Each structure stands twice: as structure tokens, then as C-alpha cells.
Amino acid sequence: MSSTSAERTDADRTKTTRARATAGKVLLTVVAVVTGISPYLADWNETHVLNPLWTPHARFHNGQTMAMGTLLALATLYFTWRRRGDARTNLYAATGFAALYWVSQAAAILYPGAAYFDPGFDTPDMYLVGLPVQAVLECVMFGLIAGAVVLSGPGLSASRPELSPDRGPAAG
Numbered sequence: 001m002s003s004t005s006a007e008r009t010d011a012d013r014t015k016t017t018r019a020r021a022t023a024g025k026v027l028l029t030v031v032a033v034v035t036g037i038s039p040y041l042a043d044w045n046e047t048h049v050l051n052p053l054w055t056p057h058a059r060f061h062n063g064q065t066m067a068m069g070t071l072l073a074l075a076t077l078y079f080t081w082r083r084r085g086d087a088r089t090n091l092y093a094a095t096g097f098a099a100l101y102w103v104s105q106a107a108a109i110l111y112p113g114a115a116y117f118d119p120g121f122d123t124p125d126m127y128l129v130g131l132p133v134q135a136v137l138e139c140v141m142f143g144l145i146a147g148a149v150v151l152s153g154p155g156l157s158a159s160r161p162e163l164s165p166d167r168g169p170a171a172g
Contacts, residue, residue, distance in 0.1 A: 020151045020152065021151065021152050024091075024147070024148040024149070024150075024151035025080050025081065025148070025152070027144045027145070027147050027148040027151065028076060028080040028094050028095065028098055028144075028145070028148045029077065029080060029081075030144060031076065031098045031141055031144050031145055031148075032072075032073040032074075032076040032077045032080065032098060033073065034137075034141065035069050035072055035073040035076065035098065035101050035102070035141070036069055036070045036072075036073030036074070037073075038069070038137070039065060039069040039070075040066055043062055043065075043066055044066075047117075047118065047121050048062050049062060049063075051118075053118075068101065068104075069101050072097050072098070072100050072101045073101075075093075075097040076094050076097040076098040079091075079093040079094035079097065080094040087152075091148075091149070091152050094148075095145050095148065095149055098141075098145050098148075099141075099142070099145055102137075102138045102141045102142060102145075105134060105138060106135075106138050116132040116134055117132070
């Protein structure tokens with residue numbers, strides 16, 4: 001293979017790696033936007049914040065959850081598009097922040113007395129493919145986060161420093 005052909009192949013590989021990384025960042029951006037907005041869309045109504053049956057303390061915790069979604073979304077966006085620092089560390093931070101809200105929502109149903117819906121709001125339109133809409137949204141978000149990791153991963157391996165046998169950076 002000629003050096004020109006090899007250079008073209010390397011350039012194509014670099015271009016593909018960058019395109020995949022950008023696609024991964026777009027997926028994390030979608031997760032961040034949904035994480036930041038969906039709590040307000042789902043909760044700022046008569047089922048949650050405006051529900052007259054809710055105690056002030058329940059509203060406090062709902063506000064805490066909604067604000068946490070916004071903060072996690074902002075942290076996800078920051079680390080997704082951050083140009084400084086190590087790309088691998090930025091990806092780990094972005095995916096971690098992106099997943100935290102959805103992991104906590106998935107775990108919430110495990111608490112004693114928890115239900116996906118309050119009585120009166122548990123209607124057939126709140127289910128997709130037999131699952132509560134929350135569970136479906138969690139699955140979609142986890143899928144997008146996993147897709148972002150898969151897309152971004154190959155570009156990171158090339159930038160990873162070689163490790164010496166003692167697991168520290170190799171001298172050089």
C-alpha cells in the first residue's frame with residue numbers, strides 16, 4: 001500500500017471516529033434535554049405539583065426531584081461538550097450524570113407503598129407495550145446512553161495512554 005493510500009485510510013478512519021463521537025454526543029444531548037425538561041412536563045400538573053391532596057412536604061420532594069433533573073442535565077451537557085480534559089473521563093462523567101436521574105427513577109418503585117400512578121390517574125393511556133410510561137422512558141434513556149458509549153468508545157482507545165506493568169502510565 002502506498003503512503004498516500006495509507007494516509008487516506010488514516011484520514012478516513014479519523015473522520016469516521018470523529019463522526020461517531022459527535023453522534024454519541026448528540027445522543028447524550030438528547031438524554032440531557034429530556035432529563036431536564038420531562039420532570040416539569042410530567043409533574044407540573046394536577047397529578048403532582050398542583051394536586052390538592054399532596055402535602056407541602058410531598059411538593060418539596062417533588063421540587064427537589066425536578067431540580068435534580070435540571071442539574072443533572074446541565075452536568076451532562078457540560079461534560080458531553082467539554083473540550084478540556086481527557087475525553088474518556090469526560091465521557092464517563094457525562095454518561096454517569098446522564099444515567100443518575102433514570103437510575104433513581106427506576107429504583108423509586110422499589111420503596112414500600114410506591115406506585116407508578118396515584119388512584120384516579122392510573123389509566124390505560126399511561127402504558128406503552130404493557131409497561132408504565134416511566135419504565136418505557138427509562139429503557140429508552142438507558143438505550144440512548146449505551147448507544148452514546150458504543151459510538152464514542154472506539155475513538156477513546158487511541159487516546160488512552162499505555163500502562164506499565166504496575167498499572168501506571170508508561171515512562172517515555
